[in-house]
Amino acid sequence: MTPTLYYVVCAVLSVTVLLGISMMSRVKTAVRGNIISAASVLAGIVVTLLYNRIASVGSIYVYMLVGVVIGSAFAVRVKMIQMPQLVALLNGVGGLASALVGILTLLGVGQWVSDFPVFSNVTAVLAIVVGVITLVGSLVAAGKLHKLLSQRPVIWKNHAAVLNFSLIVLTVSVVYSAFAGNVFGLPADVALILLISIAFSALFGFAFSIRVGGADMPITISLLNSLSGVAGAIAGMAISDILLVSVGGIVGASGLFLTQIMCRSMNRSLMDILTGKTSVSGKKVVQPQPVMEEPKSETPDEQPGKPSAGEILR
Structure with missing residues (x-):
């Protein structure tokens, strides 16, 4: 396959993925849109493996069979009410794949060599983060959705400080990655960047998600x-894969866009x-006022021992 043909195929597959996603916005075409997007992604994987000579045709069938078995097991066992949990896990798997691509790129594993090593290192660390x-x-x-963790928002005493400090450390590690292996030339630099990036990224991911209540978790x-899509695009930049980008x-x-729509609808x-503000309210709870008993009537008809109006007229 020539590079020109590969780029044309990538452009067509990108359009079909976008078409499938747009079809999912309507009930009548949602199923077909899902099939089109899934088939386009599968075709993109096969084309990428063949173009870069990563795997043979026979091994691709084996990989596809393993994926079909795992995916079918999830599809059969997971109930529809558990679909948000499954979507969350799939997002996590996508993030893990992008992080692995960044790690292997930063370590220089494989035959691929970047023409822009500084850009490759920076995007690799960003993909990891x-x-x-x-x-x-x-x-x-x-x-939280599966009730393995408390669905109440967990807010630490210095929660914002932890998040801000993690962001600062991650920013420094991304900037430092532009010099690791190029200016200093020390292998320990790459190892240090990997450890810091993974540790503080995990801390930031845990800190920002643990303080969200279960009711707001779908958003x-x-x-x-x-x-997960952003991580995949950054990983594609790191390895110069136009289809992944x-x-x-x-x-x-x-x-x-879906996040914005859900925020408006909810x-x-x-x-x-x-920040967990929608689940934790600082307002005082207003106690309901006690119900006042209806005063008893003072009419003579309801009071024993007093003559009624009819008796007086007699």
Whole structure:
């Protein structure tokens, strides 16, 4: 397959994925849209493996069979009421895949060599950061919905400080990755970046998702779905895979639109959800006023020993 033909196929598959997602917005075409998107993604995987000579045709059939068995097992056993948990787990798997791509790229595993090593290192670390955040956040979301974790929002004493400190450390690690192996040239630099990125990404993912209440968790899962697409797009930039960048961007944008729609329909603010404000109220509870008993009538007819109006007229 020539590079020109590969790019044309990638463009067609990106359009069909977008078409399938748009068809899912209508009840009558949702099933067909799901099939079109899934088939397009499968075709994209096969084309990528063949074009880059990563796997032979025979091994691809084996991989597809393993995926069909695992996917069918989930589809048969998971009930519809448990679908949000399954979606959260799938988001986490997508984040894990992107993080693995970033790790292998940063370690230089494989025959692929980037023409822009600094850009490749930075995007690889970003893929690790966003991927691990998506993975840990999705696991917490699935655990809360499945009642393995408390559905009440958990807010620590210095919760905001933990999140801010994690973001600062992650930002420094991403910037430092531009110099690791290029300016300093020390292998320990790459190992240190990996450890810091994974640890603080996991901390940030856990901290931001644990303080979301169970009632607002579907919106958080939609946001994590968007993050899984963003992680995939960044991983595609790290390895110069145009199809991964395109499909990841589509998933990220559609997930963000869905998050906004859900926030409006549920009358929620995304920032309030992520900070746990929608589930924890600081207002005082107003106690209901006691019901006053109806005063007894003072009419002579209801009071014994007093003559009624009829008796007086007689």
